[in-house]
Amino acid sequence: MIKAILIFNNHGKPRLSKFYQRYSEDTQQQIIRETFHLVSKRDENVCNFLEGGLLIGGSDNKLIYRHYATLYFVFCVDSSESELGILDLIQVFVETLDKCFENVCELDLIFHVDKVHNILAEMVMGGMVLETNMNEIVTQIDAQNKLEKSETFIFQSPRQDRYHHRYLQQSPEGRILIADPLQSIEHSLKT
């Protein structure tokens, strides 16, 4: 089971937190901080697995993470998950985000955390991996967005576009951060 999924930036600011186990808000924040602390001090060229033991209930759990430009994607899982599988899942997640947001950057996550949640919900359900096929995920997301648009076309879309445009101009995070072609897992594992 996946116990928690966290996304935070290089400064530890949370961009998404999804806990599949009940923690109080304070504990959640503490977990985010600790995880950031553990993950951020690791070199870039070490492995993507981290056995903290202190975090989220005991030594059975481990952190599997990936670092993309300004963002850390961290999955906290127990021993029943395949390490390689989760590593691949993170990749699929990021690639899906990239597809849904068209060249995803940190700002997309900042301003549309609800959408990120919706995408995640198509991949992981209640801590269990639901779907790993990116095309299937994107199809379902598109269908739901279409449904949403048909319900709320008056006020949703124009505003969204406007803001997207505006924050790109204003913010230093406006550059496209996850634009570099993501190495596939096969690639990184040297087929």
Place this chain on the structure above:
Amino acid sequence: MALKMVKGSIDRMFDKNLQDLVRGIRNHKEDEAKYISQCIDEIKQELKQDNIAVKANAVCKLTYLQMLGYDISWAAFNIIEVMSASKFTFKRIGYLAASQCFHEGTDVIMLTTNQIRKDLSSPNQYDTGVALTGLSCFVTPDLARDLANDIMTLMSHTKPYIRKKAVLIMYKVFLKYPESLRPAFPRLKEKLEDPDPEPRLGKKLIEPLTNLIHSTSAMSLLYECVNTVIAVLISLSSGMPNHSASIQLCVQKLRILIEDSDQNLKYLGLLAMSKILKTHPKSVQSHKDLILQCLDDKDESIRLRALDLLYGMVSKKNLMEIVKKLMIHVDKAEGTTYRDELLTKIIDICSQSNYQYITNFEWYISILVELTRLEGTRHGHLIAAQMLDVAIRVKAIRRFAVSQMATLLDNAHLLASNTQRNGICEVLYAAAWICGEFSEHLEEANQTLEAMLRPKVTTLPGHIQAVYVQNMVKLYASILQQKEQAGEKEAAQEITQLMIDRLPQFVQSADLEVQERASCILQLIKYIQKLQVKEVPVAEEVIALFAGELNPVAPKAQKKVPVPEGLDLDAWINEPPSDSESEDEKPKTIFHEEEQRHSRHRQPEIDEEELARRYQDTPGVEHIPVVQIDLSVPLKVPGMPMSDQYVKLEEERRHKQKLEKDKKKKKQKKEKRGKHHRHNSLHTESEEDIAPAHHVDIITEEMPENALPSDEDDKDPNDPYKALDIDLDKPLADSEKLPVQRHRNVEDLKSPDSEVPLAEKKSKKPKKKEKKHKEKERDKGKKKEKEKKVVEEEEEEETKKSEPGVGAAVVAESQEAKKEQREEQEEEEEDEGKKSSKHKKKKHKKEKEEKSKDKKKSKKKSHHSEEEPPESVQNGTLEDEPLPPMSSYRLLAENTYIKMTYDIQGNLQNDSQVTVSVIFENKSTSFLKSMELNVLDSLNTKMLRPEGSSVHDGIPVPFQLPPGISNEAQFVFTLQSIVMAQKLKGTLSFIVKNDEGSTHEKLDFKLHFSCASYLITTPCYSDAFAKLLESGDLHMSSIKVDGISISFQHLLAKICFHHHFSVVERVDSCASMYSRSIQGHHVCLLVKKGENSVSIDGKCNDSTLLSNLLDEMKETLSKC
């Protein structure tokens, strides 16, 4: 232009959306908290508005704030409101928020049951999808029980998107409601298509997988293959031929992974190795060199993995070597976390399986002593525990241990003077105790005693000083005895004087325990001194204080003491204190604290936090000047042996042993030549051959006499998956069927006054959780009245549904169901009147208003009713006589495949609608699908069809029915006039699917809308009732029925139940009753019972309706 205006107004309506909020927070970096609290205030305003879009927007923002650490549980009710929005956009927002912040403790969570059920059966697959996703995050045991059947049904949904989610969420349901596993298991198995694929699949897979491992060059494929092979071999280890070749291959390939420069591969290789290690330790042990190499890796994750592997790889033969390597790493390690990890691993490795691999305990004690030189470790207590354990349990080692501990005590300043090394001074606790307890082995007891009496000792933590004080007396006693026996009177008096001189420093200790012990002992020794002056020999008596030997007790010994017959440990000795008392006064705390204090002194294992706190709490510590020792000089405690020398000694010893053995073997061979083949045991010495250095008797831990053997205590009681440890092969019992949505079977007599006792009765119910809820709910005076109302209503429904064993009761006619109904009746009677709120959430609003009116009335009336004798407040529940079982579900139609029963409910929300609930029960052994229900509309009564469909289109039933399963669907009908009963003809068409194929079937039925079904049970108060009768607007009619044999109470119950009335007042055999139609007709009845007859006078706004109603009543009563 027009569009602009629309946009403008919408912009105003949405003060801020999520993006605005995020932007605002980013622009207020200085005063973020203040800005957010402003936003929360705005959100609270938005939540008060009726517009669902505004509410959804507010909830969306709250979800974001939750991520930033803000508690949003206060908005739980609003979240539920948004969840029940009809638009998917809002629903999704609501479910997301719920999934982020709902949990088992959320008090309003039971309000979601019906909403979720509705969404699960929604024709829109994405409504179902978000409901499933949300539910997977916050499912509670109650939700799991109530919705298990609905989710089961979804496992056969037409859309794979839903089936996928439904199958997955079942796991969560099982965890929360394990009873559902067995009934659902056949279905799950079906989903796998193969009835029992596991064992055969595994066997078949091994070979192709092995081939793949051989041939592939893709590392990831290799890893997954190896992983699968390991998993298969582990699961099949019993009854499978030896697969050592496959394992060997896996290990070889894993070695390649580990040797790779890619860190991820290295890690995965080590991980897979540790899986193999469990079943095939020998295969992995041959790669010890590689694993040890990994300890040098720069990556901590890799090092920890390697450590983990080493733990499983040690043997008698290689323990010393491995530990030696680890000790080198301890010295090299930077950063305390990893070093502490190393330390615990060394101790784990050595102490595992009762010190199985240790052949030389002198070596181990040396290792422990060497570990005490670690700076700043947090694990001093671990080392101390090991020292104590070994010294107590290995008798032969005591002399050596005592000498080592004496040296430690002598060098205590090295350990204790550095504040950074506070954790390590725990070992002094062990050292002091060992020296004291086994002081007969001490050579220089005087010196040790003096070391313990040094002024520096008073800077140690209190619990250690206390042990010092206690054990210096033991030392003193043995010195005294020694001197007396040797006749050295002066020396004996000197040592007494030393004690008297030095003990006062402990008497002044701020630590109570130290102070108390020291002052007792000081007085004792002063007394001894007096005796010594008189030349009385005292040593024997003093030593008698500490006579006897301590034996170790097994950790599970306490649990295994059998409970003597007739002793009930759970029974209260005294009357239990009431809840409020224990909260206010906390009488237990005295005991509690005392216990803690005791454990502090007895157990060397104390958790780190507590230690830290203790150091802070110890007064005076911070004033003591700390002398920093020069750490640039490598620490070497004089006189301490280096553990390395033992490694060398051990090698020599083993070599000797081997030579001797070889000699013997050669002899044997000479004798038995011809029988034996030559074998290579000369070189690969098996570990059984290694004899311990000297005879070591590990004292076994004591167990109580007649201890019960049990394995149960090895299981973790907190394991959340334990609940799923269920036998799946046992056939299903009827009682195990999944609960299906409950329907009211009995309606009751309802007194307006039952409102108040209701709450009390509820709280008496055994379900603690609900009780708690209820009380909480009542206590929350702040909560809005309307909110509270809904909670209560829903809760009652919940309670009803949560009755045990209700599962089988769906088909109300069945025998079991009747039995159960009887049991539940009493409770159900109270709940009547709220039933109508059953399925549609929106209904609550109207009812809320009504209710609050009712409540006001009841308050006014309360004086009045209290004075009345209880008999006149006729409430059905007051009668002793049990009511017969009743069901409102009538048979609609039935054939060999399917049985339909139905019930009609008026719709409070809409004055021209009724809801028909139909239970479909699959009676066949086939699968029923594509069910479609259609009726022939009349001018007056029409079935509500989706927009755009014609009157000839049927409505699809939103589920399929596997064999033996029943489920309920609802259909809404619109009516113009309700004064007459109606009958509609209809047809159910469905496809029967079984092994032989599919057939199309039809079942015709007649749907009977009685006038009673337009009535809604509405409570009325006698004063309001009297006014109604006086108004003179009502038409009147009467009936009389003869031959009535049932009791008056049963008769009233029947009228209430089948005709939707409530009792206003009852006096003897006369009762007034009231009901209201969906279109607002008042119906008043006066029911009088004669000898064998009943007469009913009715008054109603509409004479046709009244006469029809009375006719229906006559029919009901004539059956009695």
